[in-house]
Amino acid sequence: MKPTLRVALVLGLTAGLAAATGSAFAQTTVKDPWVRGTVAQQKATGMFAQITSTAGGKLVSASSPVAGVVEIHEMTMEGSVMKMRAIPGLDLPAGKAVDLKPGGYHVMLMDLKQQLKAGETVTVSLVVQGKDGKSETIEVKAPVKPLATAATSNPHKH
Numbered sequence: 653m654k655p656t657l658r659v660a661l662v663l664g665l666t667a668g669l670a671a672a673t674g675s676a677f678a679q680t681t682v683k684d685p686w687v688r689g690t691v692a693q694q695k696a697t698g699m700f701a702q703i704t705s706t707a708g709g710k711l712v713s714a715s716s717p718v719a720g721v722v723e724i725h726e727m728t729m730e731g732s733v734m735k736m737r738a739i740p741g742l743d744l745p746a747g748k749a750v751d752l753k754p755g756g757y758h759v760m761l762m763d764l765k766q767q768l769k770a771g772e773t774v775t776v777s778l779v780v781q782g783k784d785g786k787s788e789t790i791e792v793k794a795p796v797k798p799l800a801t802a803a804t805s806n807p808h809k810h
Contacts, residue, residue, distance in 0.1 A: 679706050685792045689797060693767075702750070707783060718775075722776070724739050725757070725759070774793075777791050
């Protein structure tokens with residue numbers, strides 16, 4: 653086999669494999685996840701990250717082995733009062749990053765089973781429903797940031 657034919661064959665196979673596995677890649681990515689550390693006896697904290705869905709969809713639920721209850725929350729200012737509430741889902745516009753951050757949208761971990769200490773890692777499963785109605789579960793490994801460090805990124809605490 654001639655070298656140029658061999659190179660063309662390898663390139664063709666590589667392109668074919670990439671095309672065949674393209675649909676297996678996740679439609680949703682989670683970037684820079686983290687969880688705010690807690691003190692002893694604290695029963696709630698937040699998980700923050702940046703979520704991007706290539707095709708668009710909605711974050712519809714979440715769960716974690718460290719929490720009895722996990723909800724998607726929104727914090728808003730109403731006059732001079734900050735309010736937090738659970739929402740049934742969070743829209744993920746196609747190709748646009750959605751920030752989960754202190755003082756805004758976040759995943760609330762409640763009924764904590766243990767103190768979350770800096771340096772630990774928390775597993776959180778996010779369920780995203782695509783525009784086609786199919787669900788995708790993304791397992792996130794979120795490092796726990798020290799409470800003092802995490803608190804400085806947001807003056808409003810849970």
